[in-house]
Amino acid sequence: DTAVSQTPKYLVTQMGNDKSIKCEQNLGHDTMYWYKQDSKKFLKIMFSYNNKELIINETVPNRFSPKSPDKAHLNLHINSLELGDSAVYFCASSQVAGSARAFFGQGTRLTVV
């Protein structure tokens, strides 16, 4: 059973295109996140949703728009893709209360050409 699953695993697209990454968790967690890992492996939070509500929105271009249709899903839509958007994007989930243990998906490697 996959706890946090993302699709697609790889995404290659041209500059200017719009793309989406989907994420689903089956852990019953209340909180979901999107993290970005750059080419130097640095991990940084982008967004956090709690029960479908946006609670964290770090300094991210507004070309990035998360959408949470329900507690188990958090999708990331990116408009007008730029070369600098190339990175690995990780979805994660955790319980708000308790240990704050976050479970990560396998990542989506986005390459913009």
Next chain:
Amino acid sequence: QQQVKQSPQSLIVQKGGISIINCAYENTAFDYFPWYQQFPGKGPALLIAIRPDVSEKKEGRFTISFNKSAKQFSLHIMDSQPGDSATYFCAASMTGNEKLTFGTGTRLTIIP
């Protein structure tokens, strides 16, 4: 502003040796300090975590040492094995704000 500083950037240890990775934080509101292990092509996975009310936590070959006054914590891997070769991230978060602030990562290589 890098709130969690991690060192070294890379580390090579002989099989059977002790691997030590260090982290320092600035924000005294942090109250949860996990370590994540990441293999190539995979997402980070929680390895071990500590809260500041204890100075040490051990799980198998992995130990976290925590120094609250110095605002430092470290990961010790005893009897390091080739399968431990991975990138390790320290992180910190605070109650009520569940986002993780990560260190810059340490690429650990265990050589036979």
